[in-house]
Structures are given as structure tokens and as C-alpha cells.
Amino acid sequence: MKNxxxxxEKDRPMSVSFTETMLRVxxxxxREIATPLAWYPRLLNATPEQRNAYSLSLSGVHWxxxxxxxxxxxxxxxxxSGEIFDKKRTVEE
Numbered sequence: 001m002k003n004x005x006x007x008x009e010k011d012r013p014m015s016v017s018f019t020e021t022m023l024r025v026x027x028x029x030x031r032e033i034a035t036p037l038a039w040y041p042r043l044l045n046a047t048p049e050q051r052n053a054y055s056l057s058l059s060g061v062h063w064x065x066x067x068x069x070x071x072x073x074x075x076x077x078x079x080x081s082g083e084i085f086d087k088k089r090t091v092e093e
Contacts, residue, residue: 007058007059007072007073009028009058010027010028010029011027011028011029011058011059011072011073011076012027012028012056012058012072013025013026013027013028013056013057013060013061013072014026014027014028014056016054016056016061018037018043018048018051020037021036021037021038022034022035022036022037023035023036023037023039023040023043023070025061025070025072025075027072033072033075033076035075035078035080036080038084039080039081039084040068040070040080040081040083041081041083041084042063042066042067042068042081042083043063043066043068046063046065046066050063050066051063053065059071059072059073060072060073060074060075
């Protein structure tokens with residue numbers, strides 16, 4: 001089921017940072033979302049320069065150079081990239 005609720009201003013991403021293993025996104029209301037980089041293979045395999053070349057929107061973060069888009073809603077729901085499931089299926093087949 002698709003959620004058609006528009007993004008809220010309080011959920012706007014304000015900053016992005018990385019550790020060796022985690023992606024952290026700080027929202028306008030002060031909350032911080034931390035998710036494993038392993039959930040996002042494109043970010044995991046990106047150079048530091050590529051990771052830091054992002055743009056913010058009301059609903060998420062975009063990395064044009066690696067063709068990655070993450071929504072705040074997906075991160076809040078703990079939703080990893082579909083690519084990790086595709087790789088698991090390929091390995092299992």
C-alpha cells in the first residue's frame with residue numbers, strides 16, 4: 001500500500017553525515033536517522049567525494065553522481081535499498 005501523505009516540513013532533511021558503517025540524516029525538528037551503509041550498496045561503494053555530493057529536498061536526499069535517492073519516510077520505516085535483496089536473490093539462485 002502506498003502512503004500518499006505529503007512530506008511534513010518537520011521531516012525535512014537538513015544535513016547528512018557518514019561514519020565508516022552508518023549514514024546519518026538530521027531532520028529539521030532535530031531527530032537523527034541512522035541507518036547502516038550496507039543497506040545502500042551505491043553509497044557503501046561510493047567514494048567520500050561522491051557521498052558528499054548530495055542535494056536535499058523536502059522528502060529526502062539525492063546523489064546524482066551515483067543515481068541514488070533515499071526518502072526520509074523510507075529511512076524512518078527502516079527500509080533498505082531494494083538492491084540488497086536483488087543481490088541476495090542472485091546469490092541464492
